Amino acid sequence: MTDRDAEIYEKHAEELLRFATVLVGPDTAPDVLSTAILHAIGAKAWPELSNRRAYLFRCVLNEARSNQRSSFRRRRLEMRLAPPESINDPEPSFDFATAIMRLSPRQRAVVYLSYWEDLSNEEIASMLDITLGSVHRHLARARSHLRRLLSD
Amino acid sequence: MTDLDTSIRQGLGCLVDATPIPPTFHQIKQKEITTGVRRRHRRGLKLGAGALVVVSLVAVPAVAWEVGNPFARSYQPGDELAAHYGFVVPNADVGKEQVVTSLTGVKLGVEIARPHGVQVSPGDYLPTGPLGPLYAQIGDVPSTVSRSNPFAVTGVDVMTLQPGEVDATARNASGARDSIPVRFAGHTAQLWKPWSAEDSTVLSWRPTSSVGVLLLFGPAVSSTPLSMKEMERLATEVHPLKRVPVLARNDMTPEGGTTSGYWSLGQAATDRPGAFTSTWFSLAVLFGGPSSLPDALSNVVARGSLDGQHWTVRDVGDPVTGNLTLGGFGWREENGIAQPVAQSGLAAESTGSGSLRLIEGSAPDDVRSVRIILSNGSSITAPTVDIGRGWNDRLFGTAVITQSSNVLSIEGITATGHVAIVAHGDLPLHGNVAAEMATKP
Numbered sequence: 001m002t003d004r005d006a007e008i009y010e011k012h013a014e015e016l017l018r019f020a021t022v023l024v025g026p027d028t029a030p031d032v033l034s035t036a037i038l039h040a041i042g043a044k045a046w047p048e049l050s051n052r053r054a055y056l057f058r059c060v061l062n063e064a065r066s067n068q069r070s071s072f073r074r075r076r077l078e079m080r081l082a083p084p085e086s087i088n089d090p091e092p093s094f095d096f097a098t099a100i101m102r103l104s105p106r107q108r109a110v111v112y113l114s115y116w117e118d119l120s121n122e123e124i125a126s127m128l129d130i131t132l133g134s135v136h137r138h139l140a141r142a143r144s145h146l147r148r149l150l151s152d
Numbered sequence: 153m154t155d156l157d158t159s160i161r162q163g164l165g166c167l168v169d170a171t172p173i174p175p176t177f178h179q180i181k182q183k184e185i186t187t188g189v190r191r192r193h194r195r196g197l198k199l200g201a202g203a204l205v206v207v208s209l210v211a212v213p214a215v216a217w218e219v220g221n222p223f224a225r226s227y228q229p230g231d232e233l234a235a236h237y238g239f240v241v242p243n244a245d246v247g248k249e250q251v252v253t254s255l256t257g258v259k260l261g262v263e264i265a266r267p268h269g270v271q272v273s274p275g276d277y278l279p280t281g282p283l284g285p286l287y288a289q290i291g292d293v294p295s296t297v298s299r300s301n302p303f304a305v306t307g308v309d310v311m312t313l314q315p316g317e318v319d320a321t322a323r324n325a326s327g328a329r330d331s332i333p334v335r336f337a338g339h340t341a342q343l344w345k346p347w348s349a350e351d352s353t354v355l356s357w358r359p360t361s362s363v364g365v366l367l368l369f370g371p372a373v374s375s376t377p378l379s380m381k382e383m384e385r386l387a388t389e390v391h392p393l394k395r396v397p398v399l400a401r402n403d404m405t406p407e408g409g410t411t412s413g414y415w416s417l418g419q420a421a422t423d424r425p426g427a428f429t430s431t432w433f434s435l436a437v438l439f440g441g442p443s444s445l446p447d448a449l450s451n452v453v454a455r456g457s458l459d460g461q462h463w464t465v466r467d468v469g470d471p472v473t474g475n476l477t478l479g480g481f482g483w484r485e486e487n488g489i490a491q492p493v494a495q496s497g498l499a500a501e502s503t504g505s506g507s508l509r510l511i512e513g514s515a516p517d518d519v520r521s522v523r524i525i526l527s528n529g530s531s532i533t534a535p536t537v538d539i540g541r542g543w544n545d546r547l548f549g550t551a552v553i554t555q556s557s558n559v560l561s562i563e564g565i566t567a568t569g570h571v572a573i574v575a576h577g578d579l580p581l582h583g584n585v586a587a588e589m590a591t592k593p
Contacts, residue, residue, distance in 0.1 A: 006177040011388065013174035014359075015338060026170040034180045096163025115157070116164045118340045147156050 004122035005041050012053055016060050022112045024107050026088075036063040054127045061128065065105045099149045107142040110135055165361030217266060315582040318356045318364035325368055327351035519564035519572055527560055536564075 013033070020036070022028035036059040040046060049055050100108060106128075113119045113127060121135045128135075322331065327347030334343045336355055344354035353369040367387055524532045562571035 001181055009177050009180070014171075017174045018171045020173040022164065022167045025167075026172050030172055030175050034175050038178050095166070097157045097166035098163075100160070100163045100167060111160060112164060115160050115166060116339055117550075118335070120252050143156065143160075146160060150156060150159055 001041055008052055012056055016056055019057060019112060020060050020064060023061065023108055028067060032063045032067050032070050033060060034061040039063065056116055058129055061105060061109050066088065068105055098147055103142050103145060105108055107138045110138040111142045114139060168360050171360070315358055315364040318366065322354040322356045322366055325352045326354045337384050339387065355383065516564065516573060518566050521565045521566045523563040523565060525560045
């Protein structure tokens with residue numbers, strides 16, 4: 001971990017943490033970001049990368065997805081072990097932030113980059129290293145899902 | 153834009169608003185040491201989850217303490233407020249009052265305590281206070297401030313303010329009526345082109361739904377060929393200050409008294425357009441008067457053209473009461489050590505009982521407070537603050553409404569109440585005078 005790595009991190013820390021917050025929520029976001037940074041900097045390809053910013057975004061998304069999977073496993077275990085009455089969550093009040101958090105991490109990432117960062121679909125595809133078709137598909141599904149919730 | 157689009161943006165805004173402060177690179181390195189994340193990545197081992205929890209528990213409160221509440225919340229009149237405004241000196245040639253001159257070097261964003269909020273109408277207070285992080289990392293680098301042209305500040309500056317204040321403030325700083333949408337450093341921003349050669353170029357954007365940021369390029373900066381790329385580079389450097397020391401607050405009444413400022417320190421700029429290699433840091437103070445913030449900063453009252461040249465005229469401060477709302481004072485850094493320096497500034501006129509003076513300086517690091525003795529025999533006590541730059545000195549700053557004309561001396565007092573140092577200065581308080589004070593143990 002070099003001074004140059006530190007510079008790169010500090011330059012992008014905020015936007016990456018914002019991205020992570022949208023993906024996993026504010027409580028877990030710093031951990032996800034930290035782990036993603038360590039993975040990124042530890043990667044063999046890191047010194048040769050031409051677009052490190054995009055790579056860092058992808059690392060955050062991957063770490064968020066991984067985190068979500070482990071959270072799901074943990075929660076499933078907790079539900080099995082916990083007495084029934086303690087797992088009855090109160091009915092969550094609906095708002096759009098909640099609705100966005102119900103999207104898949106990929107959909108959330110695409111929605112965030114499109115609506116908040118105002119990136120074009122091409123830029124999003126490049127940023128996340130996915131095809132343009134995937135961007136269209138994720139965005140369309142997310143919008144459809146959110147529209148349904150809005151109309152309910 | 154459809155309802156769905158609007159709702160999505162609002163939903164994202166709520167999520168983004170909750171963004172905490174990023175861990176430092178050092179903390180991440182610590183995480184690697186304690187949890188072996190990279191080793192886990194390579195070897196497939198699961199190590200150190202418990203240690204990570206411990207680190208998180210230790211690290212989070214420490215960050216929260218330094219930064220203050222990173223989330224926006226509403227404030228009540230009388231609440232203690234942290235800094236949230238950067239500073240801009242109105243840069244029209246014509247001003248009805250004069251603000252402090254000698255502002256050279258890197259400026260800080262600051263807001264003096266609005267002890268009672270800003271009363272915009274009876275019973276109605278403009279909410280002020282921490283909006284979250286203070287976006288003011290780029291310091292001002294003025295190069296042509298002088299007595300003869302006190303408003304011609306020419307550097308780069310950043311302001312953090314409430315979203316509702318962005319447009320009016322950008323208009324006042326640029327003299328422009330309208331803005332142009334642009335993309336800057338990942339931000340959807342507005343570009344405000346300067347109306348005249350005396351006005352600033354302004355970029356405005358919202359990093360979160362509750363914070364507006366202005367990036368101001370003073371006339372000397374924006375009149376030189378400043379490419380969009382350079383502006384974008386500067387915009388990428390705007391990020392929250394992580395350390396906003398808060399000074400204690402004193403009461404200030406119409407009859408007099410003192411109040412203190414909240415301040416934070418920007419980093420020195422050396423390689424930016426218009427950079428001036430001054431070693432001065434300055435503390436800028438916004439004194440809350442009965443005006444809206446954009447008006448308080450400076451209000452364009454007229455704009456026009458003469459012989460092909462555009463011009464603007466601004467009111468500075470509150471034209472009704474004659475109060476000025478801006479002031480600034482500074483210190484300088486030499487070889488990493490703040491030298492004993494004191495400077496006073498005239499920041500207000502016609503208060504009815506005196507003028508608002510700003511007094512600041514530095515003291516050795518064992519001095520925990522200073523007693524400032526004025527020429528009328530009264531004294532003010534102000535705490536000193538370690539600003540966290542590794543200096544051997546602590547800084548102080550306070551504002552006072554007084555009819556006194558001089559600071560006779562400043563006593564540095566240790567934690568045990570011992571007077572460790574006395575600075576005799578007979579420092580004039582007639583406005584824009586800076587004087588180094590001889591010190592002796």
